[in-house]
Amino acid sequence: DADVTQTPRNRITKTGKRIMLECSQTKGHDRMYWYRQDPGLGLRLIYYSFDVKDINKGEISDGYSVSRQAQAKFSLSLESAIPNQTALYFCATSNPSGGEGEQFFGPGTRLTVL
């Protein structure tokens, strides 16, 4: 079954640590996205990538970096984690040439920064 997967599903870390969240997809989609979700604030875009060589900042990219290792893999790094980065993180994919660009989400990573 074509899918979007994320690892780890839960992570607790300390302030100042560098961590990486990974996303893989078997949908064959070119476009991949990283969002964070906080209560009352909805989904906010961190970074997006249209292909391996095309990576762009979203609305809240400060403190984050990404790497698109392959069409199917898109990783999000927190260089030096801080408590206000505690949130639910979602990876998503879309295929602009199929349908009208529906997005499909991974299961999410719950990150807690102490």
Added chain:
Amino acid sequence: QKEVEQNSGPLSVPEGAIASLNCTYSDRVSQSFFWYRQYSGKSPELIMSIYSNGDKEDGRFTAQLNKASQYVSLLIRDSQPSDSATYLCAVKTSGTYKYIFGTGTRLKVLA
């Protein structure tokens, strides 16, 4: 003004009733509209997409789009307790990367 607005709820309906969820958007050139269902602590799951004015039906779900009035709605017929979740409205302008999400409406279906 928020780009995509939804009433946060909770919207409570009895089992078997019709639940009506509404969403307004500010960008007139928006062209693609999506409804997602999200259970607490889980990821958004796509329910419906709609691109043209009018109604689009899929099982118990009907999406309605009115571009002149800049609103999109989701009707859930024969609501079930398992429909209790937060429903997210998302809007996209053709040719852009950007999906704008509302903060969601929490639906409670009472058994």
